[in-house]
Amino acid sequence: RKTTTDPYPDLWISHMKLLTHNLLMCNNKGCNMNNYPLHIRPVQVERKEKQFNEAFMRHMLGKLEWSAIVSASKALNFVVPEEIPAEQDEPFLRTLHQVINELDVVSGALVCSNCNREYPIENGIPNMLLSEEEV
Amino acid sequence: PHRKMKEYICHFAQSHPSFRLPELLSLVELYGGEAEYDEEEALALASKDDETPFLRVRFPSETLIKNICSRSMTIYGIYELWGVSDTYEGLVKQMICDKEEEMRTMLIGKKWKMAVEAFGRSYSRQEQLDVMSKLKDLPLWEQGSVSMKEYDYLFGVLEDIGVRKSATDPIKRVYFGPLISYGHREAIYRYNLRSRQFLGTTSMDPELSLIAANMAQARPGSLIYDPFVGTGSFLVSCAHFGAMTMGADLDIRTTQGTGGASVLGNMRQYEFMDQFVDILLIDASRPPWRMARPFLDSIICDPPYGIRAGARKIGKREKPKWRPIPADLNAAHFPQCVQYDVPDVMRDLLTFAAKSLVMGGRLVYWLPTTPEYKDSDLPLHPCLRLVGNSLQTLTLRWGRRLITMVKVLEYDDKIHNSLAPEDEGQLTAAHGSLRSAVYWRPRRDPTSSPLASDTP
Numbered sequence: 405r406k407t408t409t410d411p412y413p414d415l416w417i418s419h420m421k422l423l424t425h426n427l428l429m430c431n432n433k434g435c436n437m438n439n440y441p442l443h444i445r446p447v448q449v450e451r452k453e454k455q456f457n458e459a460f461m462r463h464m465l466g467k468l469e470w471s472a473i474v475s476a477s478k479a480l481n482f483v484v485p486e487e488i489p490a491e492q493d494e495p496f497l498r499t500l501h502q503v504i505n506e507l508d509v510v511s512g513a514l515v516c517s518n519c520n521r522e523y524p525i526e527n528g529i530p531n532m533l534l535s536e537e538e539v
Numbered sequence: 540p541h542r543k544m545k546e547y548i549c550h551f552a553q554s555h556p557s558f559r560l561p562e563l564l565s566l567v568e569l570y571g572g573e574a575e576y577d578e579e580e581a582l583a584l585a586s587k588d589d590e591t592p593f594l595r596v597r598f599p600s601e602t603l604i605k606n607i608c609s610r611s612m613t614i615y616g617i618y619e620l621w622g623v624s625d626t627y628e629g630l631v632k633q634m635i636c637d638k639e640e641e642m643r644t645m646l647i648g649k650k651w652k653m654a655v656e657a658f659g660r661s662y663s664r665q666e667q668l669d670v671m672s673k674l675k676d677l678p679l680w681e682q683g684s685v686s687m688k689e690y691d692y693l694f695g696v697l698e699d700i701g702v703r704k705s706a707t708d709p710i711k712r713v714y715f716g717p718l719i720s721y722g723h724r725e726a727i728y729r730y731n732l733r734s735r736q737f738l739g740t741t742s743m744d745p746e747l748s749l750i751a752a753n754m755a756q757a758r759p760g761s762l763i764y765d766p767f768v769g770t771g772s773f774l775v776s777c778a779h780f781g782a783m784t785m786g787a788d789l790d791i792r793t794t795q796g797t798g799g800a801s802v803l804g805n806m807r808q809y810e811f812m813d814q815f816v817d818i819l820l821i822d823a824s825r826p827p828w829r830m831a832r833p834f835l836d837s838i839i840c841d842p843p844y845g846i847r848a849g850a851r852k853i854g855k856r857e858k859p860k861w862r863p864i865p866a867d868l869n870a871a872h873f874p875q876c877v878q879y880d881v882p883d884v885m886r887d888l889l890t891f892a893a894k895s896l897v898m899g900g901r902l903v904y905w906l907p908t909t910p911e912y913k914d915s916d917l918p919l920h921p922c923l924r925l926v927g928n929s930l931q932t933l934t935l936r937w938g939r940r941l942i943t944m945v946k947v948l949e950y951d952d953k954i955h956n957s958l959a960p961e962d963e964g965q966l967t968a969a970h971g972s973l974r975s976a977v978y979w980r981p982r983r984d985p986t987s988s989p990l991a992s993d994t995p
Contacts, residue, residue, distance in 0.1 A: 455813040467834040536855040536875040
């Protein structure tokens with residue numbers, strides 16, 4: 405429940421990063437196929453500069469599902485290579501950094517392509533809780 | 540080929556004896572090094588009767604020692620061991636015999652000082668000088684120049700007097716040698732809880748939070764997750780060591796806080812925003828993470844035990860007057876919760892760790908224990924190996940153990956989907972009914988030690 409007069413509105417604003425989105429799937433009761441990746445329906449998105457850490461980007465690259473990076477970027481009107489290039493040089497890693505760290509989804513929803521279940525993103529916090537009916 | 544190992548003396552801080560050796564070994568492993576020590580001395584080091592804060596350890600290099608000390612919360616300092624004896628006369632004799640050459644050559648043209656540290660008591664300046672005068676026969680004094688402020692070498696005179704002794708008791712043992720490095724205990728004061736913007740009933744004391752981050756091997760480039768993030772103490776301590784951090788919780792009130800402060804506020808206060816990935820609302824019994832590829836370097840958490848902070852998960856209660864939620868109110872509906880039994884919390888946590896950790900990744904968590912604790916209470920998993928089990932005593936009736944497990948086997952759904960009871964551990968665990976264990980006091984002999992059953 406958001407307060408009406410907030411003296412520090414900036415402090416509330418968290419964000420959902422595409423790094424996190426890449427790791428999330430739908431776990432609705434009975435939803436076992438085509439439940440990843442979740443489709444992003446953005447309402448408020450911000451670009452926030454963050455410190456680039458090359459070692460972390462290299463380390464993270466091996467854990468990411470690239471096709472989900474491509475579709476998520478498209479949902480936020482950002483362009484990335486369709487495939488991971490053979491040589492992952494610094495410019496590529498900087499692009500990756502922009503995509504997974506600096507695009508902040510403040511509000512919107514994550515939608516499952518299989519069961520259409522919607523997970524709201526409010527104040528940058530994805531609500532992945534199922535209702536008591538769905539467990 | 541066995542690298543040449545030299546002997547050093549580690550001087551540990553007085554607090555949390557059972558945490559000392561596990562933290563040291565975790566850091567040795569983190570820096571790809573090795574360490575040798577005597578098992579019996581290690582047992583004395585971990586003893587909760589606080590027998591000694593010293594441990595002799597053989598290390599292969601000074602670089603390893605400096606790396607360890609750059610992160611350690613339990614170490615005061617590590618010195619090269621030049622001499623050890625039960626008496627000062629013996630110490631002088633030993634060093635004149637073994638270290639004559641070093642003492643005559645090392646300090647030529649250098650500045651140095653001596654510092655007396657005593658375990659079991661503190662010394663005034665004059666008393667320190669009296670101690671140093673017992674070493675007046677060392678050729679050390681003929682070389683270089685003594686300087687209190689700026690110095691190239693610091694020699695430690697480390698007295699082990701033992702517990703509950705008076706000033707007139709003879710020393711148990713004294714160690715001597717040049718300091719290699721002090722530890723990193725200054726970090727503890729940086730995260731003092733009094734200046735924390737957002738506190739909750741479960742905020743972790745910074746010393747233990749940082750030790751836990753060392754057990755988790757938080758480091759630049761690593762991705763670390765707390766599934767019961769609460770006020771974010773572990774995110775702060777892992778970010779301190781350069782890790783990227785994520786957290787989740789069931790309750791929006793702990794993630795967002797009240798009055799504008801939040802987990803975010805804590806990260807902002809300590810300038811860790813670049814290391815904050817995300818906070819999510821997640822029911823730990825139903826994790827929404829894709830597990831096709833392991834993605835976490837460490838998991839670090841303080842799960843709810845159901846004593847004070849209440850363990851809950853989403854579920855329908857047995858309530859006759861339940862009505863379905865109208866579709867347009869679904870988003871605002873906070874789901875109904877049921878009790879989340881502690882053994883289930885632990886079982887789900889270990890399964891999640893087995894699936895989501897990379898090989899060599901670590902799970903670090905607090906396990907509540909009572910005086911009835913036995914090792915078979917420990918949750919187990921075939922994919923995880925236990926490397927740390929340190930007890931913190933909280934009250935006479937309960938304490939908690941910092942458990943560290945390393946992933947050593949890749950999760951295989953065909954094999955690990957259903958485990959036999961002996962593979963899962965937690966056999967008739969004392970933590971299965973914590974509330975009654977903590978609040979119900981059985982008749983017992985008041986003079987018997989309540990936590991006598993613990994072993995490090």
